Amino acid sequence: MEASQFKSDQYVRFCPGCGDHAICMALQKAMAQIGVPTHQVAVISGIGCSSRMPHYLNTYGFNTIHGRGGAIATGVKTSHPELTVWQMSGDGDCLAIGGNHFIHEIRRNVDLNVCMFNNRIYGLTKGQYSPTSPKGFVSKSSPFGTVERPFVPAQLVLGTGGTFFARTLDVDMPTTVDCLVAAQQHKGCSIVECLVNCVIFNNGTHALIADRDQRAEHAIVLKHGEKMIFGKEKDKGLAVEIDPLTFVPKMVVVAADDPRVLVHDASQPDPTLHRLLALMGNNGDGLEVTGDGLPVALGVIRNVEMESYDEAVNKQIRDVRENAKVKTFDELMTTLESWTV
């Protein structure tokens, strides 16, 4: 299929220069590559800039209420597992007001493809801090800087038992398309954190990795089965060291030809290494503080197979029905204790 088949007739109203434009195009490309026909695709969103996305995709779409996209998408997918269901959400929609639905869709492993647009700001309400804004962030609602620790979404996803986590960047189209396609191919709840720039209220929030000149040194695109090599000259690699006193493992940068350089295994059920990789660049106050030389991990970090909720729910119904003595209302009524008048 062609990306153009997934373009709706609606004028795209993201601000000029907004990172969401790029993700919108990546979505159209990824959907075409995946090839599920438009009428079998449902895109559900909450409220926020990113939640406008369904309007620009020529599929079934539902732009709902703030934070509830996850619960509504769960209803769509569970009742109709034959559909491909996407959820479009932002750092506020997903992690603040919709936090409960977010952790439960992951815990249940509902087969959804969730794009979480992380611009670390509330854009649609014109510039308040979000749960991913770095500590001390100055915004309209935090004029003296925030005093709270931010979420690192990956940590939340892995802590909730997530089976798929990918991270991508608005300016890296190929990685974004790859992550979106992989999310769709993964059976279960796939979280794709899209680091996007808010050109109006939080311009340059991901500059350390978004700037072309800096990206090679500050980011690594992980690929399943490939060595973890990065740097402008492809001269650096990633390895794990375990502190001999505390047994705490940590990621370290080594020379690319060091035999300790790790090969990425996204399918490893144990999340320990995925967590270390996903937290690279995080100093506790948010991502991308790269003083220790560790790059921010992009690409599919975790991709593990597990039975999905929608599949299990539907299977249970099929199994019960297969052995059921009564299957219709009238038959059910015959089983009641009754007497005739």
Added chain:
Amino acid sequence: MKNTVVRFCGDSGDGMQLTGNLFAQLGAELGHEISTLPDFPAEIRAPQGTLGGVSGFQVELGADVYTPGDKADVIVAMNAAALKVCTLGSHFNHPQAHYDEQFALYHRHAIVIVDTDSLTDKDLEKAQYHTDNPFTELDIPETVQIVPVALTTLTKEALKESGMDNKSILKSRNMFAFGLVCWLFDEPMDKAIHLLEDKFKKKPALVAPNTKVMVDGYNYGQNLALSVSQIRLEVRGERLEEPGRYTSIAGNRATAFGLIAAAQKAGKHLFLGSYPITPATDILHELAGRKDMNVMAIQAEDEIAGVCTAIGAAFAGDLACTTTSGPGLSLKSEAIGLAVMAELPLVVVDVQRGGPSTGLPTKTEQTDLLQAMYGRNGECPAVVLAASSSANCFDFAYEACKIALENMTPVILLTDTYLANGTALWRIPQLAELPEIKPQTVPEELKGHYNPALRDERGVRYWAYPGMEGFEHRNIGLERDAERGTISTNPENHEVMVLARKKKIEQIAERIPQLSVIGNQHSDTLLVGWGSTEGHLHAAANELGCDLAQFNYIMPLPKNTREVLSQYKRIVVCELNTGQFAAYLRAQLPELQIEQYNEVQGQPFAVERIVRYVNGI
């Protein structure tokens, strides 16, 4: 005797709900009309023997039964605390209180069966008696016939050779009481035995000992025959004359069955998104167990997810429902607004309980009416229905689905604790006799030209859902353009849409039954009620010789409401709130003089009090 009221009362671990239900079911099978009222404490297990732990179950049976009865004719008190609660009613906590007919749960000529083994000093202390003689302390009138029975001793005696441990034996005390009450009403033992066999189908080891205790209880009654006379009840009134198969059913179960029937009739999958909340949870239980009926029942992470998963399923083309009680309805408000705006079919069942906030979770009230009607942001009209008996919870759950699917709107069905847990006789219907349901699915000829704002001549938009090729569209909670269905912030368009949504609800009045009056229509006085008070108001109207208009359709109202009400000189709206329906009627019919009678005690009406009010006493 035409009919009688029996109240089983004991500790919450004494099996009073089971005993009461068995007795009601037995009565129903023998051809009596029944109406039941379970009245249990909020605590799952309050400390044993205390006043807070008293659990009651009241049943009225006989002919022309409309309610579970104001006051009992027969009391079974399993311990000292139960005796106190039955005698003092809501005043049981007053240190100096004694029998007062106004508050007592039984009248002056009642028979009170008491377990004398449960009146030890320790029992009396736990139940906060100050003397060692509960009967004189409570000042029970001499007209009350006290029947002391050593229930515990006799039960132990009955099971001494069973090999059961003491704890299990004590648990069977309720069966002795059951047997005794069966004797009192001359109910045949063979039917009762059959009932026990069925009740303990899954625990066959319990059948023999329980039967033994019950039969011993019955035989013990024979020994009492000199001091207590048996009561013979009339069998069934005229309301039961429609031939068919009957069962006794609780409102929550009837509601679940109504949803199942509607889904099958409409050819839709039934989806339930719900979160446990008293007193609505039994609907979730019933539907979670009905996978054989192809029901998908999801226990969501919270109330909001309950309604939102349902909205997702409705968007995807299912018959979608959510079930809750007052606090949950508050949490669902925003999402119900979404369903109004997105114009999706959705059934919301609110089993009302005492509020506000956590309120009285196990008690009954009609206080969510205005919340159901108006409790959303914006101009947000939805359909509101109310069931008026445990049995017709089936009909109105079915009707709620029919209206939702045919009119692309959320429908809020109001029931309450009284209907939900109480039981009534129900004629079991067949799917074929239920009205057709025609979901508003988009006609094939609109393929390629569809948008979510397209309406039929009634003003109802068409339903297209994922999987249908050529109908791809974007639905929204934002305002939509009346022509194109896309986002619109145009001021005139918004007003057009607000009115379109309003009109869509109003036109439903064309298709619902007209309001009919119960009574001879010669009276100047009309009692008006809605929902679960029908039985009590019917009984009151009979006693007063006046008419009754009971509303099941609240929003929209039946078309002839004005015509009916304006024929009466005196209109008294009776509700278990402070006058919500009365306020609504006054706003709709400002020319009428509308009086109101209200009680908000977490209990159903007492017929007697309504009669006194209307008579001006």
